[in-house]
Amino acid sequence: xxxxxxxxxxxxxxxxxxEFYSKRLNYDYPxxxxxxxxxxxxxxxxxxxxTTVLHQESAYQKPDDLADENKWEDVIAHELFHHWFGDLVTxxxxxxxTVNESFADYSEYLWNEYKYGKDEADxxxxxSIRNSKADPRNFTxxxxxxxxxDREDMFDGVSYNKGGAILHMLRKYLGDDAFFAGLxxxxxxxxxxxxxxxxxxxxxxxxxxxxxxxxxxxWYFGSGxxxxxxxxxxDAVKKQVTVSVAQTQEAKFEFPIAIDVLESGxxxxxxxxxTANSKNDFVFDAVKNPELINANAxxxxxxxxxxxxxxxxxxxxxxxxxxxYSKYTAIEESKESVGKNPFATKTVLAALKDSFYRNRxxxxxxxxxxxxxxxxxxxxLAQNDPKTLxxxxxxxxxxxxxxxxYLPLFEKGMQITSSxxxxxxxxxxxxxxxxxxATYAEKVNLExxxxxxxxTLLPIIVKNKITSQMPSISQVxxxxxFIAFQDPKLAQPAExxxxxxxxxxxxxxxxxxxxxxxxxxxxxxxxxxxxxMIVQMLKGGLEKKMKMFRENxxxxxxxxxxxxxNKAINNYSN
Numbered sequence: 270x271x272x273x274x275x276x277x278x279x280x281x282x283x284x285x286x287x288e289f290y291s292k293r294l295n296y297d298y299p300x301x302x303x304x305x306x307x308x309x310x311x312x313x314x315x316x317x318x319x320t321t322v323l324h325q326e327s328a329y330q331k332p333d334d335l336a337d338e339n340k341w342e343d344v345i346a347h348e349l350f351h352h353w354f355g356d357l358v359t360x361x362x363x364x365x366x367t368v369n370e371s372f373a374d375y376s377e378y379l380w381n382e383y384k385y386g387k388d389e390a391d392x393x394x395x396x397s398i399r400n401s402k403a404d405p406r407n408f409t410x411x412x413x414x415x416x417x418x419d420r421e422d423m424f425d426g427v428s429y430n431k432g433g434a435i436l437h438m439l440r441k442y443l444g445d446d447a448f449f450a451g452l453x454x455x456x457x458x459x460x461x462x463x464x465x466x467x468x469x470x471x472x473x474x475x476x477x478x479x480x481x482x483x484x485x486x487x488w489y490f491g492s493g494x495x496x497x498x499x500x501x502x503x504d505a506v507k508k509q510v511t512v513s514v515a516q517t518q519e520a521k522f523e524f525p526i527a528i529d530v531l532e533s534g535x536x537x538x539x540x541x542x543x544t545a546n547s548k549n550d551f552v553f554d555a556v557k558n559p560e561l562i563n564a565n566a567x568x569x570x571x572x573x574x575x576x577x578x579x580x581x582x583x584x585x586x587x588x589x590x591x592x593x594y595s596k597y598t599a600i601e602e603s604k605e606s607v608g609k610n611p612f613a614t615k616t617v618l619a620a621l622k623d624s625f626y627r628n629r630x631x632x633x634x635x636x637x638x639x640x641x642x643x644x645x646x647x648x649x650l651a652q653n654d655p656k657t658l659x660x661x662x663x664x665x666x667x668x669x670x671x672x673x674x675y676l677p678l679f680e681k682g683m684q685i686t687s688s689x690x691x692x693x694x695x696x697x698x699x700x701x702x703x704x705x706x707a708t709y710a711e712k713v714n715l716e717x718x719x720x721x722x723x724x725t726l727l728p729i730i731v732k733n734k735i736t737s738q739m740p741s742i743s744q745v746x747x748x749x750x751f752i753a754f755q756d757p758k759l760a761q762p763a764e765x766x767x768x769x770x771x772x773x774x775x776x777x778x779x780x781x782x783x784x785x786x787x788x789x790x791x792x793x794x795x796x797x798x799x800x801x802m803i804v805q806m807l808k809g810g811l812e813k814k815m816k817m818f819r820e821n822x823x824x825x826x827x828x829x830x831x832x833x834x835n836k837a838i839n840n841y842s843n
Contacts, residue, residue, distance in 0.1 A: 272307075272329045279330055279341060280305055282384070286349050289383055290376070295453045299357050299460070305345070312784060315344050317351030317373070324348075333688040334717045337658045343377040343393070350376030358456055361463040364415045366423045367489065368464050371412070371432025378437060388625045391568060391593040398434050398571060401426030412489045413466050434571045435488045439473070441569050442484070442525060447477040466490075487522050495522045495543075497565075499576040503558040510555045512562055514543055521545040526570050529590065531561035536589045538566065561585045568594025578602065580612040587616050596620075596628055604635040614642060621646045626656040633662045640666060651678060661689025665722070668697030676701045683709050692722045699729045707733045715741035728762040731769060739773065742766050743781030748789075750802045771810035774817070779830040783837040790840060800841045807838045 272279075283305070291297045304321040311325040328341045354372035361368075374397070382390035401407055403426075410427045412435065417423055440448040451473035459468060470485050496518040503510045512528055523545045530537050532555050543549045561582045565574055578586070580603060587599035600620045606613035620632035621643070629650065636643050643666075650663035664682055667675045675697060682694030691713040699706050706729055715723060715738055723745050730738045745752070745759075746766040753760035770778045786803060793799050811834045818827040 272331070275331060275335065278332075278335045279328060279339060280345060282342065283345060283349065285384075286346055286380060289380065290350060290353065293379060293383075293449060294353055294456065295449070296353065296357075296456050298352065300352060303349070303352070305348075310780075312787070315348045317348045317355055319352065319356045322348040330717065331714055332686050333691065333714045336687045337661070337689045337717075340717055343381070346377050346380040347373045350379075353456060358459045358462065358464040361465040363417070363420055363423055364413055365465040366428050367412050367432045368466060368469060370424070370428045371436055374429045374433030375436040378433065388593040388627070392597065392625075392627045394434060394437065395568060395594060395597065397430045401430035401434075402573075407431065408493050411492050431494075431571065438488070438524075438569055438571065439481075439484065441567075443473065443477050443479070447473070447479075451476040483523060487520075491520065493518055493520060495524065495570070495572040497572055497574045497576075499562070499564040499574060501559070501562045503555065505558070508554060508556055509552050510559055510562070512539075512551045512553070512564070513548060514551070514564065515548045516543075516546070521547065524570055526565055527567045529561070529563040529566035529595070530555070530559050531563070531585055531589055532557065532559045534560075534589075561589070563590070563595060566590065566595050567592045568598075580606045580610040580616070584612040584616045584619075587619060593625065593627075596623070596625075597631060600628060600631045600635060607635055608637045608639065608642070618643065618646060621650065626654075626659050629654070629656075629659045630662055633659070633666055636666055638669065640670065644670070657685070657687035658689050660685075661687060661691075661693045664690060664697060665693035665725070668693060668700060668725075671700045673701055683712055688714050688718055689722070692718050692726065695729075696722070696725045699726070703729075707735060710735045711737055713738070720744060724756075724759065727759065727766060731762045731766045734769070736773075736775070739770055739775045740777040740781050743770065743778050744785050746770065747782045747785050750806055751799075767806070767810065768813070771813040772817070774824065774826055774830075776826045776830055779814075779833055783833045786837055787840060804838055804841050807834055807841070810834055811838065 283303070287298050287303065300320045302320050305324060306321060307324045307326060307328050309326065311323060313325065315322060315324045315328075324341070324344065328344070330339065330341065334340070350373045351369065354376075355369035358368070360366050378390045378394055381393055407426050410425070412427055412432055414423065443451070451469075454476055455464065455469050455472035458472060466485065466489050470481050474481050495516050498515045498517060499512065501510055501512045510530070514526070516522065522543070524543050526541060526543055528539045528541060528551070530539060530553060539551065539553055541549075541551050561578075562576075563586055564576055565572060583599045583603050587596050587603075590596050590599070599616060603613040603616040607617050608614060617632045617635045620628050620635075623629050623632065633647070633650070636647070640647065647663050647666050650659055651667055652660075654660045654663065661682075664679065668679065679694040679697035679701070682690045683698075685691065692715055695706065695709055695713055698709055710730065710733065715726065718741060723742060726738075727742050727745055729735075730742055746763050749760070749763035749767045752763045767782075770782065786807075811831065814827060814831050814834060818824065818831055821827060
């Protein structure tokens with residue numbers, strides 16, 4: 270009941286989503302009603318039951334969280350879109366799950382593009398593709414998979430993330446008119462029945478008049494993606510630059526790609542076609558050697574690119590590009606040289622003033638510990654940025670300076686409606702006035718805080734035994750055996766935090782630990798040593814819980830915690 274006042278803030282965009290998708294697909298919402306329920310102990314994200322979607326408790330957010338961003342809005346959009354792709358037309362077979370899940374994944378892009386702008390959509394697409402690539406096993410999986418060990422194996426970063434990105438490539442190749450008209454034809458042709466990828470291809474070919482077998486054969490019925498090495502040479506006599514695009518993966522692809530050429534301060538885009546050969550050369554006229562060659566400038570192609578760029582070229586890429594992908598990656602790639610190279614420093618300083626808040630956030634994350642050159646701009650963001658996420662991260666940078674002059678700013682931050690601002694302000698107060706931490710900590714909801722912020726606050730929470738924050742530290746302490754390899758200083762408070770949870774009667778904290786370990790299993794793969802360490806950790810926790818349970822056998826909470834830990838142990842033991 271405590272979330273009832275915030276239901277409209279969480280789910281309030283749903284009517285607009287229904288209208289938007291109905292118009293975008295030229296197919297009205299096909300069911301008689303639409304309801305959404307948040308279910309207790311539901312662990313599968315959300316489920317698109319026709320007319321009544323079930324969400325897990327992660328949907329719950331309070332004003333401090335919602336002031337930063339509604340982290341569940343993409344899921345809300347995803348499940349709604351399934352009412353066309355998944356419910357109206359259902360996958361003909363488990364092998365063709367892509368006609369359900371890839372479309373629902375891409376619907377998140379469509380909603381963000383419409384509601385919050387192309388940069389927001391492109392940013393989330395970039396992160397989504399990276400999440401898919403993070404699991405190396407995904408490289409060898411076809412999108413349409415006729416062989417799989419278990420039905421659950423199909424719910425992965427290929428069926429979702431990569432499939433959504435492939436639809437975006439298809440949209441860019443066909444153009445919006447043909448792409449969306451093709452989707453409408455697919456829905457109307459197969460409505461209230463089943464569909465498979467070949468039927469999708471036929472609808473898109475029917476509308477566009479283009480043969481798409483080449484695209485579907487390599488992206489739907491094949492695996493992997495291009496791994497490119499890009500280089501250039503300039504011929505001063507012919508006044509031409511040759512851009513070489515080499516594919517280093519075994520199975521070669523053919524694809525269009527956007528290459529930006531910056532010459533004499535003027536940027537021009539070259540849209541070229543790469544054939545399925547090991548190397549393609551493209552020759553462009555150029556009065557002088559271009560200052561920058563930037564391949565896959567719009568970020569549309571799913572690929573890996575190796576292209577050497579100097580800090581000066583990255584600065585030119587950031588200042589001249591219009592696409593989020595090029596600007597964001599320029600900031601990222603400048604990070605290692607900030608403070609060492611003036612152009613890298615200029616890139617990050619410029620990005621602190623970027624009109625798009627995600628770029629400002631990445632710039633803040635690129636600031637080194639010795640932040641003197643950046644403090645003036647960071648102070649402006651900490652005081653005045655319209656986005657609370659940026660304001661909070663800026664306060665986090667100032668907190669690391671441990672400068673007492675910022676204490677009033679941190680204390681003021683504790684009064685602002687924002688989990689990010691409050692959390693980072695608390696970190697600053699902990700450095701300067703630790704005696705005030707216990708009082709302030711009760712005012713912060715860190716349940717949806719970033720891992721970085723939780724890591725910063727973990728020693729403070731554990732040392733002061735701030736019980737209300739016990740569930741929030743779960744995402745870090747769940748992996749305490751491995752933290753020593755990354756951050757030795759954090760190893761002890763992380764282990765103490767885990768043991769603190771296991772000797773308490775905090776069901777929510779144990780639920781969080783077992784849930785995050787369950788989600789991590791697919792990324793861990795078949796590493797027996799890692800699995801063994803996790804099992805041993807859980808068994809140690811179980812022993813503590815069993816001792817408490819034997820002393821109080823009628824305690825439902827302890828009984829439930831024992832069940833959850835046993836289930837997690839079995840999950841990793843099998």
